Amino acid sequence: MIPIAAPLLAEEEADAAREVVLSGWVSQGPQVAAFEREFAALVGAPHACAVANCTAALQLALAALDIGAGDEVITVSHSFIATANAIRYQGATPVFVDIDPETYNLDCARLAEAITGHTRAIIAVHQMGMPCDMAALMAVARHHGIAVIEDAACAAGSQIRMSGEWEPIGKPHGHIACFSFHPRKVITTGEGGMLTTADPELDRRFRLLRQHGMSIPDTVRHGSSRVIFEDYLVVGYNYRMTDIQAAVGRKQLERLPELVARRRAVAAKYAELLGSFAGLRLPAESEWARSNWQSYCVGLPDRLDQRTVMQNLLNKGIATRRGIMCSHREPPYANANHRHSLRQSEAAQARSILLPIYAQMKEEDQLCVANAIRAELAHGYN
Incomplete structure (x- = not known):
């Protein structure tokens, strides 16, 4: 059988996972923090936040932008259903626009006609790893004052030329970029996702929301010499990545x-x-x-x-x-x-x-x- 896809995992990934298992800290911890730093450095993003999967990343991106009931989010129907579902999770309405048949990506020429007074964001999908026309898309978004989320689930390692320079997808070129590490993607942690942004406040909100709205991360509480009681500041989610996954991801990043x-x-x-x-x-x-x-x-x-x-x-x-x-x-x-x-x-x-x-x-x-x-x-x- 010639499979549709085959992740490249080897002894290095197995050894990394084994080391974490034997360390006694297997949930979100130091390996996740290291994976975030290394991913951010690789794509040139000031901030990267690891989560359970890309669907969670998309929902957190929308939640951090306070998008909810009554809001519209423009995206493509031509995408894995998670793109539309993340919008629905927030109580918002997906507004579908057609694709450019040459690239299978959102047709930026059709973007302006889809914008209404209820439009709060655009989710641009880099379909199958092929970069969307971010220069054209961002010009429309800036003109209308609309946030842009990049669904970069498939696009780790892809590049786009912006202002004459080749830049990695994930820099980010919109407000937030969301990645997947599913086994059919170029690099994998089994399941897993990542959000990148240049906005420190958005990154702070991702981290708060991914861990039940907890005011103090586990790593801080467990590493403190003093007793710390955490607060739960907002209704959050359990969207954490494990250290086992992150250890595998760090080896995958090297590849x-x-x-x-x-x-x-x-x-x-x-x-x-x-x-x-x-x-x-x-x-x-x-x-x-x-x-x-x-x-x-x-x-x-x-x-x-x-x-x-x-x-x-x-x-x-x-x-x-x-x-x-x-x-x-x-x-x-x-x-x-x-x-x-x-x-x-x-x-x-x-x-x-x-x-x-x-x-x-x-x-x-x-x-x-x-x-x-x-x-x-x-x-x-x-």
Whole structure:
């Protein structure tokens, strides 16, 4: 079987986790603090706050901005459902805009028409690791005085050119960026997430909310020579990351440049192998974007049935995934008042598939995938 993804975990990660297990401190503690410092340094962010997962990160981002009932948050339907769910958790309303079919990201030309007097924020998704057009998006957001959250779940290691300089996703370019460390991401802690920001007050609120609204962190209380009684200042959450996860994450961070370089090489090989296949649409980077290639998404010609292609590939031992889901097609959002056309989002879901990609993927496996795709294109069924 050629899997859709395969995390690169080795003895270094196992040893790091073992050391934490034997240390006696396995919950949020010194390893989490070190992971936060190292992640912040890597992406060039003044502050980084580790949490349980990226869904928690998105909700904390909205909560820290005091977004709630009666507020609207503009985002794409064409994203994993967690993006929309985080908005709903806060009692706010997601307003979906369509995507640019070339990048699978939010179409910034459609952004202004979605803004109303109730709009409080925009969640820009760096879909499949491909950077969103932050320069265009931020110009609109600044003009209207709207906060910007980057859903960078897939984008650790991706870069964007801003003002002529290449900068990591997560610097951040909006107000807050949120990352995932799920096993299908470029680096993983099993589950886990991170928020980055340049605003110290937002970072303070993340840290308060992630740990039940507790005024004194465990590390301070346990390390004090005096008895300290904590207060619970707000209604918070249990969104902490464990030290076991953070220890693994620190080793994964060391691998990140190599993992991205390998993925970019795999993506380049796919472009070489598949580039001459008539009717197959390949992904491409904008001149201002460098993707980590968390996923490799190809568009199928209209004559091919998505499910049939995927089943035929699975029968040959090749795992794929359908195009990125559309939240507005799922029951929790199906009856909402969608004010704008989502035609490109629906087409991307229905007409594209994600091919296997991971850092340790062998060239012979890519050739196997390419040959299987060629066979499907030759069938010409409906």
